[in-house]
Amino acid sequence: MGRSDDISSIQSTLSDLEQRASTLESKISVGDTGPKNGPIDKHIRIALVGPPGSGKSTQATKLKNKFCICHLPIGQVLRSQISRGTPGVKSARDVMGHSSLVTDETMIDLIRDEINNNKECKNGFVLDDFPRNLTEARLLDQMLESQNQRLHHAIELGVSDTGLLESRITGRLTHLASGRLYHTIFHPPKEYMKDDITGEPLVHRPDDTVKNTRDRLNIYRERMTLIPDYYKRKGIWREVDGSQGEGQVFNSILREIEREGS
Secondary structure, eight states: OOHHHHHHHHHHHHHHHHHHHHHHHHHOOOTTOSOOSSOOSSOEEEEEEOSTTSOHHHHHHHHHHHHTOEEEEHHHHHHHHHHHTOTTOHHHHHTTTOGGGSOHHHHHHHHHHHHHHOGGGGGEEEEESOOOSHHHHHHHHHHHHTTTOOOOEEEEEEOOOHHHHHHHHHTEEEOTTTOOEEETTTBOOSBTTBOTTTOOBOBOOTTOSHHHHHHHHHHHHHHTTTHHHHHHHHTOEEEEETTSOHHHHHHHHHHHHHHHHO
């Protein structure tokens, strides 16, 4: 074989490798990579749950960007509905600081209105910290079924290390107007104690203490007792190790979503 033939062979091999690499890159998502906007080929509806400090909001935001769906944290749903003056949310306004006191039926009504009127929800949604009990899980299914829809994935971010959860919570910083979360160590703002987008002040919520975290963790475990079996019977329950790094957790979630969809 001559020199020119060797070069042609090498070029052909390189071209083949580049094509394979391109194909693999299109299939693998790392961190925030993947489509940021534009249509997706099917709707996707996700319920993301986990103990306080498990990273639900961080992962829900990543899922929103990945699949072009709306992110619906329970507190944000309440704020959105109140700002719109939606009929029937007066009771929610009265307990704005205590979303756990809002009745299950009221929360379902607010979520329905948000899904139907929020343009970002046209491709689907990711519920952040919902459902919180078996009654809400059943009501959510009933509401979706009434609209010829269904929940596709129920995913729990599990963290067994109580100390890790406590460190995540006690260092948390919040932008009150939007609900955006930061952390003094794991996810610090670009400028000290200021929101990256608006520049407005961040606050350390007075209830983000070790004692309150332990109390909330006990409440979470008690309320979630029956939810896994409920969703397992439907074949959509998955558990992801939330103690991993942020990117690892996200890739684990994507693998579970792909496995359920295959």
